[in-house]
Amino acid sequence: xxxxxxxxxxxxxxxxxxxxxxxxxxxxxxxxxxxxxxxxxxxxxxxxxxxxxxxxxxxxxxxxxxxxxxxxxxxxxxxxxxxxxxxxxxxxxxxxxxxxxxxxxxxxxxxxxxxxxxxxxxxxxxxxxxxxxxxxxxxxxxxxxxxxxxxx
Amino acid sequence: xxxxxxxxxxxxxxxxxxxxxxxxxxxxxxxxxxxxxxxxxxxxxxxxxxxxxxxxxxxxxxxxxxxxxxxxxxxxxxxxxxxxxxxxxxxxxxxxxxxxxxxxxxxxxxxxxxxxxxxxxxxxxxxxxxxxxxxxxxxxxxxxxxxxxxxx
DNA sequence: TCAAATAGTTCTAACATCAAAATAATAGCA
DNA sequence: TGCTATTATTTTGATGTTAGAACTATTTGA
Numbered sequence: 011x012x013x014x015x016x017x018x019x020x021x022x023x024x025x026x027x028x029x030x031x032x033x034x035x036x037x038x039x040x041x042x043x044x045x046x047x048x049x050x051x052x053x054x055x056x057x058x059x060x061x062x063x064x065x066x067x068x069x070x071x072x073x074x075x076x077x078x079x080x081x082x083x084x085x086x087x088x089x090x091x092x093x094x095x096x097x098x099x100x101x102x103x104x105x106x107x108x109x110x111x112x113x114x115x116x117x118x119x120x121x122x123x124x125x126x127x128x129x130x131x132x133x134x135x136x137x138x139x140x141x142x143x144x145x146x147x148x149x150x151x152x153x154x155x156x157x158x159x160x161x162x
Numbered sequence: 163x164x165x166x167x168x169x170x171x172x173x174x175x176x177x178x179x180x181x182x183x184x185x186x187x188x189x190x191x192x193x194x195x196x197x198x199x200x201x202x203x204x205x206x207x208x209x210x211x212x213x214x215x216x217x218x219x220x221x222x223x224x225x226x227x228x229x230x231x232x233x234x235x236x237x238x239x240x241x242x243x244x245x246x247x248x249x250x251x252x253x254x255x256x257x258x259x260x261x262x263x264x265x266x267x268x269x270x271x272x273x274x275x276x277x278x279x280x281x282x283x284x285x286x287x288x289x290x291x292x293x294x295x296x297x298x299x300x301x302x303x304x305x306x307x308x309x310x311x312x313x314x
Numbered sequence: 315t316c317a318a319a320t321a322g323t324t325c326t327a328a329c330a331t332c333a334a335a336a337t338a339a340t341a342g343c344a
Numbered sequence: 345t346g347c348t349a350t351t352a353t354t355t356t357g358a359t360g361t362t363a364g365a366a367c368t369a370t371t372t373g374a
Contacts, residue, residue, distance in 0.1 A: 011279070011280065011283050011286075011291065015291060015295070016276060016279045016280070016283075018295065019279050019282070019283065019291075019294065019295060019298070020275050020276075020278075020279045022295070022298040022299070022302065023178075023182075023279070023282070023298070024182075024275070025302075026175075026179075026298060026301055026302065026305075027178075027179030028225065029302065029305045029309075030175075030176075030305060032225070032305075032309060033305050033308040033309045036308070036309050037308070047360090049361080064321075064322090065321075065322060065323095066320095066321065066322080073180065073184070074361095074362075074363085075362075075363055075364075076321075076322065076323085077322085077323070077324080077325090077362085077363070077364075077365090078361075078362055078363070079322095080322065080323055080324080081323090081324090081361085081362090082361090084323095100320095100321090100370075100371070101369080101370060101371085102320060102321045102322070102369070102370045102371065103320095103321065103322085103370095104321075104322065104323095123172050123176070124168060124172070125304075126172070126301065126304060126305075127163070127168045127171050127172045127175070128163060128168065129300055129301060129303070129304035130171070130175070130297050130298075130300050130301040130304070131163050131168075131171065131297060131300070132300050134163075134293070134297065138293050139163060139167060139171070141286070141290050141293050141294065142171065142293065142294055142297050143167070143170065143171060143174070145282050145283060145286065145294050146171070146174040146175070146178060146282075147174070148281055148282050148283070148284050149178055149278065149281060149282040150174065150177075150178065150181065151281070152277075152278060152281035152282070153178075153181045153182060153184075153185050153278075156185040156188070156189070157181075157184060157185045157188050199329095201330080216352080216353095217352075217353060217354095218351095218352065218353080226330090226331075226332090227331075227332055227333080228352075228353065228354085229331085229332070229333080229334095229353085229354070229355080229356095230330070230331055230332070231353095232353065232354055232355080233330085233331090233354090233355095234330090236354095252339075252340070252351095252352090253338080253339055253340085254338065254339045254340065254351060254352045254353070255339095255351095255352065255353085256352080256353065256354095
């Protein structure tokens with residue numbers, strides 16, 4: 011790969027994430043969900059619709075400490091996006107679920123991402139999509155090699 | 163694009179950035195540059211080698227306020243990565259430059275990214291690279307449409 | 315039965331960040 | 345020239361995010 015191409019791709023890769031977050035934040039401010047931050051939406055996304063994961067599970071997925079998630083969940087409960095459900099079989103566990111409002115924002119966020127990926131792969135056929143997926147998997151493998159800490 | 167593919171690509175797109183940052187942070191902790199965070203390295207990267215940009219220019223590039231950059235630069239000056247250079251033609255401007263140590267980490271960071279992009283595009287020919295670049299540009303265009311705020 | 319282990323929460327401290335006020339320097343014009 | 349408005353940066357005060365350690369509640373297993 012020539013130097014200029016490497017530079018352009020690197021530039022795109024490193025700015026794109028920040029741009030996604032910024033656009034999502036902007037969309038939230040203009041929506042009916044003005045009281046929630048994009049990080050909180052990502053927590054809602056990790057908590058997800060039906061599974062009722064435990065606090066530690068979700069924290070691991072988000073790669074934050076359980077203490078950090080606890081305070082986040084406190085906010086999300088107060089703002090009526092998330093509910094805590096005590097496990098009856100083992101009362102040490104707290105299982106997390108979404109409220110009606112939480113499910114609403116979950117679906118809105120999901121739909122944004124769906125549109126985003128569609129725009130990303132606009133006009134591409136299956137073969138081209140496969141190339142892109144391959145590239146992203148290459149990148150994951152490179153990063154995985156650099157830090158073999160398991161993901162979940 | 164089918165649902166499963168969209169889901170996988172979305173998953174990759176949204177986790178990859180966090181993974182990059184985590185690996186970079188880990189590499190820093192294990193290197194001779196233990197006193198600098200990845201955010202500070204990104205500031206060093208934006209300040210860059212030869213241009214001597216002003217504080218506002220760099221802040222705009224990093225998408226943070228000048229005030230935030232000022233405190234960041236204070237730290238980076240104290241840790242001997244960055245130097246302030248007063249403009250002689252207009253003494254309101256502060257031009258930013260790297261010290262020897264700053265240039266060292268700049269090059270280390272550049273080299274990491276170069277390796278990363280190479281791994282990303284491993285085994286791909288020019289045509290395939292073009293597809294990838296096209297996809298990333300599609301994504302930027304989508305985001306640009308959603309938030310037309312100029313980038314620099 | 316009770317000590318160790320496990321899950322979650324609380325508390326503290328360190329940062330990052332922004333917005334607004336303060337400071338410093340320059341430009342433009344009467 | 346001498347003000348006044350503008351521009352660039354820094355300082356200040358407030359808020360939010362986060363990790364890590366100490367603490368509580370519960371369960372497990374010897």
